[in-house]
Amino acid sequence: MLKWTDPNASGTTCNSSAEVASIYLSSKLYCQDKELSTGLKLWKEYCQGISTPLLDLSGISVNATPAYLSSLSTVDPYRNKSISLTSPVLLTRSYYDISFRSNSAFYQALPRSIRIGWSVMGYWGSILVIGMLHRLWTYTRSAHVGSDDAEHGWHSRASPNKRNLASLRHYFNTHLVVPAAVRSYHQRRLWGCSIPNRLELLVVVGFWVMCIILNFGFYDIFTPNTRYDFNATSLSPKLSALTCSLRYQTTAHQVWKYVAQRTSVFAVACLPWVWLFAGRNNIFIWLTGWSFGTFNVFHRHLSRLTVLFAIVHSIAHTVVETVYSSSYQEDIKTLWLKFGIIAVIMMSFLGGLSFPYIRAKFYEAFLIGHITFAFILIIALFKHTAVLGTRFYSYLWPVVAIWSFDRSLRLVRLLYCNLRVSTNRGQRIQTSTAIATYSRDTGVIRLDVTVRGALTPSPGKYFYLYQFSTWRGWENHPFTVGTYTSIPKSLQTPSYSTAVGVSGLSPTLEVPVNNIGSIEQNSISSSSPLGEVKTSTKNTTGLVFWIRPYDGWTRRLQEQCLESSSSKQISSNTYQLRLSLALEGPYGHCLPLHNFDTVVMVIGGTGISTAIPYIHDRISRASLSSSSHYRKNSPISKIMLVWTARNRALIQEICDGQLADALLRGYFEASFYCTESNTIENSTGNIDEEHKQEKMTIHWGRPDVEDIIFSAGKEAQETNTRLAIMACGPAEMADAARRGVHSALKNGCREIWYFEEAYGW
Template identity: 25%
Template sequence: MAQPRDAEEQRINRIFGSYLYIFPSLLVFTGIVRTLYTAYRSHHLPRTDPESRTPNRRVYPPSALSSLFSRYIKYPALFGNRHSQPIGWYTFPTRLEALLVGIYWFINISFLFVKHGNADNGIDGSKILADRAGVLSLWNMPIFFLLAGRNDFLVWLTGWSYGTFHVFHKWVARVSALMGMVHSVAYAVYMYQIGDEARRWNPAYWWNGVSAMIVMGLILVLAIFPFRKKAYEFFLITHIIGVMVFLIFLYHHLKLSATRMYNPWLWACIAMWAFDRFTRLLRILILNYGAFSRNPQNHHLARAKFVKGTDVIQLTVYPSAEDVNYFPGAHYFVFLTGTWRFWESHPFTAAAWRPSGPMMPAYNAADIHKIKRSLSGSLKNSGRELEIKCLIEGAYGVNHPLHLYETVVLIAGGVGITTILPYLCDYMERARGSERRTMTQRLVFLWTAKEEELVENLVSKRFPRGCLTRRDISMQLYVTKMKPGQTEFLPGVKYKRPDIGEILRAEQARLVGKMSILSCGPSVLVDIVRTAVVDCLDKDRKHIEYFEESY
């Protein structure tokens, strides 16, 4: 009777493993519906009058339930006012992300213990628990492999940020590791209970499983925030090598099992990893095909220089392709093939794209310390613009639908301006002429930076012409660090820290229609903006949507 009972337990385990995918599928379906609705609204924009203060659609105030949800669940940080800033060794998700993660963990733990009615004694119970935990661990693996890649197609389908998917990637991986640990411990107990019978088992089967579990634990330990922050390249290399070693051990563990029915989930993980790597290689070849030509004249160079008076590096890239799929908020990865650290990829946000060049000026915003480590010595020693060989990969990111809101508030800190500035240019392009392709009637542009030279450089060279004098655009520029004895100041610039809460409350008071807020900058700034948005939601029932990009 043991074999039929084992077969029945395996069938039940596979059913519960499949049920794991219901909740994530519902979340993805919700995101797809939201994306389709946004696309429909974008293609059916009502005619707008830039001089009118009345929205061109009927806007009802949000329901009390919707306001409470946004105020207490959707936007607040999980603990206090720190979301992007770490608390100790960890950066915590938002309350909404934590709630969704908690539900998913509850489902996993519930499935681990329900319907164990075929256990006749403690020995059977240990084996059934071990098998159930092993199935749940394995069924979770394709999810966190999918969410780990740069080319996660769920980002395109749902419009959610990479940051959101990385939160789910980490927590799904952790629950998978927890189930793997339960699987290992429960089987150890089972082998102790059966005594001499355990000697008939293949030792390689046991040790491959134990080794896979140990490697998975090491991967999780080396992925904690201090390692990622202080030694990112070490984290990345150990992460990639660790995952490869883990998959090898897991492959041999499953290969020696009594059944091969679990192999498809392992191959699904390998296929997702291979798809991401192949797509990244394809992106590099498409954007940089001239770099692989035998003709040296086709080899394009990037130009790097310090913005005078700052530690900010401006990088101007000349890719081979005429179309780099540029959009507001797009970011790319650059490989400095002319340096000995050619394998490192540095993320940067493109501030502009001129296809007639082609040319892509950018200020590295996401990982400036790494690119400085590779370039700053050469740049400072030369004291001039430096030409370097490079390859780019992209575009990645999300184009937030800010044009569907009557009021748009853009908030940038430091080199976060590279993410925010393209949205200003996009608004001015959409608002040009009689056929306006935007519902936005008022745009507030707030930029705060330490260095006066950075503000002067970008305002004079990168800001769209006429943006400083338009009545529908409120330009608010702040410099937070004055030079000793400074007597000359930039016109239109305030030399102080902005009161972001007061600015948002003022815009909320005059709001007619819906308002979107996008912030990008250091973790301290985006946490201040998030807190101010939550406070605004507590004051009045108005439609406010918050988008965040941090570095």
């Protein structure tokens, strides 16, 4: 830095006559007219900002003749640091070029980082566009398969282009889509961590690599740099004691400064995607057809990167403020820095609460902390970034909009599913009612919910259940609809509601087993073959959920049933509770199982609630077999159910009820497995004898899922048919099904699709 001797100046570049004249004359000599006018404007704004008006330049401008400029001495500040100047001088051309580049790089750093930050938008936007195009292609192909290939076979008339496309699809399914990323772990946890499949991992790793490269590269770092050169006295005491060169000091300073800036941009740029992928009402779930679990994988990795960026930003900024400057003590008193510290702390808390162990063991703490800390985080970020104007609001306001949209739609779903305005004088406002029935024999809670209004969910739909009457009324959990019934308005009496509430359309209504199938058929008659949701003001809807008590709310629901039951119910090992529940939904998507020749359902425990609606949908479609249009759009010829349950009683109950009609159908095959040996040994003979005509056989132990799927794939390959595998059950079973599908793909079975119905944390 040059030293100026001016007794009337305050040590700034605004009121020292010699320094002001030198700056102006050097700019006049080296700058274009437009550059000069822009620079003067910024110079005046700077002086006004420090409350020191800029000296009048009119007199200096008049004297800036070529002759006067040629008479001035030229000075290079790098070589003349010890000279005290009392009169105007000119900067050397070389120093001007260095200074120009230094200031240009300094002021362009943030806009450049913001432009690079748009790569986050570009990356995820491209991924979503690919997903939407794939969904459109799949939908178009499914319609084509349903209309033509169902009658004539996919490969029999396939053109060379179609065969090439099928080969490419088979390659991707075999090596990317189906197999797990690490050995066979997907639903099972590896060292406490969930493992995505290979395609999800490829997307996630690609994003990590892109972010790391863009955050720690592409900086305009050079020496000498007038924005970062300084004397040793301006350093912190520790650094000034080090024997490091000025070049190293300048380079390190630039690196810390630019890394702090770039990581802050990326941290904020990721936030809209973090919120979008976490929401239940994410519109891209509908547009891409991807599961909530897939978006949850993206959400978790985006969140981790965001926390990492925020921590690196805070460390780098602290180094700049403490090591290369002495301004930290002053800045810590400002609101923008205080709120920045709060934001980093909130992000760290959010990341810490998201560890799998904490999330699984202390879910309520995770949920409440997530909402609370996220709310504080957004407020802190608005305050923290306000020092830079509104340039970061384009990232923050979308977060508010996404959150508001998701919560508003959740509220709309709650009101729609649970409240009805009636024209009856007796009860204007009608709400949903529910009856929970816990059986010690099955170990399962059957929850029958009567929804006001005929809301008919298609297969694959699930609802979030609330119990607002408890002190944890905010708690909600997802459960798949097992069956749904349309109750005519004429039958909506208290006695009928009670009967249906206890066991749906089950033997409680004293209906013979051989007639249950026809009643179940009537109960789903309002379900369209295409599975859309219909509503009517004349009927109410009965929804049935099967819930196995574990910890948390399901365990408390079981305890409520046990505490409120009468002696008559206790004697029958059945405990019943009438309660108030609210539903939010429906969520989920209907799988196109009707487009396949054979469907193998690998089910575990209460996962049967996922399979039953698809089986009923098949029965409903079969009733339309007289329609030629139906024959073209339903090639399915066989359903094979492989169901494993803990005890015989649950299998008995479902087979006597919801599966009774299906067991009589020629296209339906079922294999039942029970993991509790005592329940089989005591009653195998009775069950086999009773259901011999219904093809019901119960095996002890667990099925060889991989072998079953591999054999089905081999048969599909030999018969040139399309095969769908649907798995819903424990993590071990789902991973075994995935391995079986992968083995079939590697064996050459091209027309095999894998669908996994699981809720991802």
